[in-house]
Amino acid sequence: MRRNLVAGNWKMNGSLSANAALLAELKAGLGEVGCDVAVCVPSPYFAQCQSTIAGTALALGAQDVSVHVSGAYTGEVAASMLRDFDCKYVIVGHSERRAYHGETSELVAQKTLSALKSGLTPIVCVGETLAQREAGETDAVVGEQLEAVLELLDVSAIKKIVIAYEPVWAIGTGKTATPQMAQDVHAALRGKVALRDAESAAVVKILYGGSMKPDNAVELLAMPDIDGGLIGGAALKAADFLAIVAAA
Numbered sequence: 001m002r003r004n005l006v007a008g009n010w011k012m013n014g015s016l017s018a019n020a021a022l023l024a025e026l027k028a029g030l031g032e033v034g035c036d037v038a039v040c041v042p043s044p045y046f047a048q049c050q051s052t053i054a055g056t057a058l059a060l061g062a063q064d065v066s067v068h069v070s071g072a073y074t075g076e077v078a079a080s081m082l083r084d085f086d087c088k089y090v091i092v093g094h095s096e097r098r099a100y101h102g103e104t105s106e107l108v109a110q111k112t113l114s115a116l117k118s119g120l121t122p123i124v125c126v127g128e129t130l131a132q133r134e135a136g137e138t139d140a141v142v143g144e145q146l147e148a149v150l151e152l153l154d155v156s157a158i159k160k161i162v163i164a165y166e167p168v169w170a171i172g173t174g175k176t177a178t179p180q181m182a183q184d185v186h187a188a189l190r191g192k193v194a195l196r197d198a199e200s201a202a203v204v205k206i207l208y209g210g211s212m213k214p215d216n217a218v219e220l221l222a223m224p225d226i227d228g229g230l231i232g233g234a235a236l237k238a239a240d241f242l243a244i245v246a247a248a
């Protein structure tokens with residue numbers, strides 16, 4: 001039985017005061033949670049968020065990680081630095097990083113490895129553009145993105161990653177994949193993992209991301225291969241995020 005994970009991706013949003021207000025509302029509203037919950041915050045706020053969520057059901061996550069251990073890599077943040085702030089998760093290969101920062105599937109695979117080596121759980125994002133979906137290339141595109149990661153991992157490491165299926169056309173657009181569309185891709189991704197190792201395929205979490213909101217979360221999360229959500233816009237509104245956590 002896989003335990004759901006709901007991870008908020010704050011992207012480049014927030015401030016000391018806004019974070020304090022959001023986290024206070026989340027802490028007050030969380031109650032008993034039946035799933036794992038995380039907030040992936042901008043790195044300048046790690047210290048604030050670490051101390052604010054200590055002792056709660058919320059875990060801390062980052063939005064990117066360097067492939068390098070340390071040294072002359074201006075602007076980069078090493079996995080060990082994320083661990084210094086008790087980060088548990090790190091998003092790798094988000095479509096915004098692939099599109100705006102030229103991240104290739106090979107680099108994303110190296111980042112996944114770098115996270116795992118430091119004991120972080122990488123949330124590996126894959127997803128197709130609208131043009132790729134319309135050309136019938138969805139399974140091939142997400143399959144190639146996942147394969148690049150699987151190729152670098154020992155079998156024992158596969159179950160330590162989280163996969164997030166995020167159709168690019170659904171991110172921040174208000175358009176959501178229907179539950180069946182998402183389920184079909186999740187099943188294909190799990191099938192891809194199974195080709196490498198059936199046991200890992202049974203336990204690896206596959207999140208859906210792309211305009212998940214309180215009003216579509218229940219249906220999406222009811223699908224057999226959807227094990228939680230990676231939440232952008234709705235993660236910035238405590239009531240919405242809490243409603244998705246409750247649905248999970």
Ligand code: PEP
Pocket residue numbers: 009166170171172173174209210211212230231232233234
């Ligand atoms: C995301 O950026 O990971 C995401 C899923 O965003 P949104 O929920 O806003 O579509």
